[in-house]
Amino acid sequence: MKRKPLVIGDLKAELPLIQGGMGVGISLSGLAGAVAAEGGIGMISTAQIGFREPEFDAAPIETNLKCIGKELARAREIAPGGVIGCNIMVATRRYEDYVRAAAKAGADLIVSGAGLPAKLPELVRGFKTKIGPIVSSLKSAAVICKLWDRHYQTAPDLVIIEGPKAGGHLGFKEEELADMEALDYDSEVRRIADHVRQYGEKYGKKIPVIMAGGIYDRRDVAHYLDELGLDGVQAATRFVTTEECDAPDAFKQAYLDVKKEDIVITKSPVGMPGRAILNKFLREVRKRPRPVRRCHQCLEKCSPRELPYCITDALLAAARGDVREALLFCGTNAYRAERIETVHEVVADLMG
Template structure:
C-alpha cells in the first residue's frame, strides 16, 4: 500500500470491521516536520504515533505493520513497532531471516510474504534451524498484486505461465509440516488480484485461512491517501495499468501517467537521497522512488508513481471500509 496509503486511519477502520488493519511502514513519516533533514527520526516517530493511534481506534482489533526487508534501518523499525504495541509484523521484499530474533521476548506475531513454495521453504527452514520457531501467518502474494513484486518482468509479461494456485497449494503442504512440529495453526493467506467475493470464496475453498486485499481499500473514504490518488484508481482503464521497473530493479504494476511517460524518455537528476532502500544507488537510479510515491500520495499525481493491483480499473467509486468487507465476504 506504498508510502502513506495505509496508515492509522485505514488500518483502524479495517480492524474495527473485523479484519487485520495493516500500516505501511515505509517512509511513514513523509509529512513530519523533520523528514527532509532527519528522515529516520521522522519515520520512527510517525511509526510509533500511527501504531498507537490505530490501536486506540481499532476497538481492540488487530493492528499489523508491513516492513520491507529491503528498507534501510529495518531492525530499528521492527524494534520501534514492537515497543509501540503492534500485534503483527509482516515482512517481504527479501527474506526476513532475522525477524524471529528481533521480536524475541515480545508477544508480537510474525508473517513472511512469499511468492513461491521455494521461498516459503527457505524461510521456514531457516527460522526452524536458527531460532527454533516458525511463522504465525504466511502471506502468499501472487503476480496480480501491485507495488514491488517477487517475479521477473518477463514472467509478469507472460502472467499465464505463473501457476499461482499450484504454488499456493504447495505452500499449504510445506506449512502443514511446521504446524504439526510446533503444534499450532499457521494460517496461510492468499494475496494479489483478489477483488470480488468469488475470488475470496475460491481461495477459501482452496485451503486459505483468509485473504489480503489492497486495491479495493485504496478507494475508500478511510484510506490515508489523497482524494486525487484515489480518483486515479476510479478513472483508470485496463489498458493504462502497466508494468514498470522500480529504481531498485524490481518490477511493479502502476497506472500510466505523465510521470511514467517522462521517465521513459529521460531520467530526472537526483538532488536528494532519502536513504530508503538498501539496493538503491542515487548515482545510477532512474528516479527517486520516495519522491515519486510521496508526490502521488499527496495528490500530485502527474509527478508521482501510482502503484496498483491488476484489477484497479474495476474500481468505479469511493466506498466505506465496511462496504468493501461486506462485499468481499458476502459469499462466505
C-alpha cells in the same frame, strides 16, 4: 457463507481478512483502524511513514521510527481491541530498528516482504508481536521456514502468499508477469500451503496461509478459502477507493479514472518489476532519467547516482496528490473501481 475467524496464535480477528500495507502514506492509521474496527486486520505501512512531519527531510529514519508509535496509537483509538499490524519491507534501511520500534509500540503483527526476513524472530524476541513473511514462491517459503527452524527453532506465525496480480513491487520475473496464465499459480499456492503446514505440524501450531494479489470481490475470496482451502485473504487495491483510506482524493480519483490497458508493469529503480498506472511521470522517465537530488534514506541497497529516478520522491508525490508527477502503484483490478465506498461496504462485499 459465514467466514471463520482468522486465528494467529493467541490473536483472533473476527474475519479472515487482512488489509494489505501500502506505502508511501496510503495505508496509515485511518485505513488500518477502519478495517480493524470491521473485524479484519488493519496494516500500517512503515515506508516513509513520517513524511508529513516537518523534520522528515533532515532526519527521515528517526522521524519514521517516532511515527510508527503515533500511527499505531491513532489506529487503536479507531479500533480499540482490533488487530493492527505493520508492513515493514526487508529492503528498508535500518530494517531492524523499524521492526523493534513497531514491536515496542505494540504492533499485534509484523509482516515483511521485499527480501527475506531472515532475522525477524530475533528482532521481536520478548514481545507478543506475531510475525510472518510475504512470499511469492515455494522456494522463498522453503528458505524462510528452514532458516527460522535452524537458527531460532521456530516457524512463522502466518505466511502471506503474494501472487502476480498484486500491486507495487512484485516477486516475479517480467516474462512471468507477461503470461500469468502460464504460471499455473494455483498449483504453486497449494505447494506453498502444504510446505508451511509441515512446519506447523513440527511445532504443534496452526500456521495460517493467506492469499494476496488480485483479491477484489467475494468470488476471489471463495476461490482461495473454499476451493484452495487457505485460511484468509489479503486485499489492498480494493481499499484505496474508500472514504477511510489515507490516500489523497487525487490518488483515489486516479484509480476511478484508470482503464485496464493503462495498468502496466514497470521496472522500479530498486531493480524489481512493479505494477502501476501509466501516467505522465512513467512515460517521461522511460525516455529520460530524473537525477536524484536528495537521499531520503529509504532503502538499504541504493545508489542514487545510478537510479533513473528517486522512488521515494515519486511515491511522496502520490501521497501528496500530485498524481501526474507520481509513481502510482496499483493491483491488476484497480480499473474496476467505480465509486468511493466505505470500508464497511468493502468488507461486507468481500466477506459476504
